[in-house]
Amino acid sequence: MKLAYARGPPIAVFAGSWKCTVSPIDGTPIALGEPFGDCEPDIDRLISIATTVRIIKQMGVKVFISRELGEDEVDAAYAGGADGVLEELSFSRDEYRDGVQFVLFQPADPVELVNRVREIAQRHKKPFDVLVATSFENAKVFAPYVDGVVLTGGWVGVELTRIDHLPEVGRCVHCGMDFLMYGNSLKRCVYCGRRLIKVITSTRPPRSKAVFRSVFKQYVNVNRLRFKVV
Numbered sequence: 001m002k003l004a005y006a007r008g009p010p011i012a013v014f015a016g017s018w019k020c021t022v023s024p025i026d027g028t029p030i031a032l033g034e035p036f037g038d039c040e041p042d043i044d045r046l047i048s049i050a051t052t053v054r055i056i057k058q059m060g061v062k063v064f065i066s067r068e069l070g071e072d073e074v075d076a077a078y079a080g081g082a083d084g085v086l087e088e089l090s091f092s093r094d095e096y097r098d099g100v101q102f103v104l105f106q107p108a109d110p111v112e113l114v115n116r117v118r119e120i121a122q123r124h125k126k127p128f129d130v131l132v133a134t135s136f137e138n139a140k141v142f143a144p145y146v147d148g149v150v151l152t153g154g155w156v157g158v159e160l161t162r163i164d165h166l167p168e169v170g171r172c173v174h175c176g177m178d179f180l181m182y183g184n185s186l187k188r189c190v191y192c193g194r195r196l197i198k199v200i201t202s203t204r205p206p207r208s209k210a211v212f213r214s215v216f217k218q219y220v221n222v223n224r225l226r227f228k229v230v
């Protein structure tokens with residue numbers, strides 16, 4: 001099914017190329033309103049997870065997810081820039097345990113959290129990083145007080161819509177501009193002259209954490225993205 005990104009944050013992160021015949025590469029940002037691929041319609045959940053992870057990472061904290069989410073969902077989170085899965089961390093819950101790197105809390109609010117962290121520090125006098133398990137909505141509340149967030153759900157809303165025609169999309173990362181080639185075909189950006197990157201492709205890089213990371217890094221500084229019809 002040919003799809004466009006119809007409703008959600010100004011920039012979403014594409015994930016789930018394995019459910020598509022043509023699509024962006026996993027981890028590629030897509031602009032609100034933009035056509036992006038020929039995919040199974042339930043891909044909205046994967047795009048939503050990837051987009052949520054990117055938004056939380058922009059708050060300056062690490063993002064982890066649980067393996068219990070499922071394989072597709074974990075890969076989507078990596079496409080959004082996730083730092084790892086909870087089950088692979090050295091951590092304890094609510095209390096410091098000898099040698100762990102992280103202590104995971106599930107507090108009601110930041111006041112409860114910071115006082116709990118100090119109490120544990122006083123008792124053990126050992127270093128640890130603070131993680132909070134929380135939903136997308138509450139992650140914003142805790143982000144200024146923690147090293148990392150374990151996202152438990154409540155993903156950002158992403159809606160897709162069915163479209164008839166999938167144009168070629170050429171991207172200038174420098175200008176934050178996608179050219180939707182309904183009429184003319186372009187090779188270079190009309191503003192800066194740089195060569196355009198083809199966004200929608202049948203290329204399928206390996207589905208690995210390292211590949212997801214490198215694509216995420218390539219686009220980490222893209223903070224604005226709009227499209228122009230040519």
Ligand SMILES: [Zn+2]
Pocket residue numbers: 172173174175176177189190191192193194
């Ligand atoms: Zn340009």
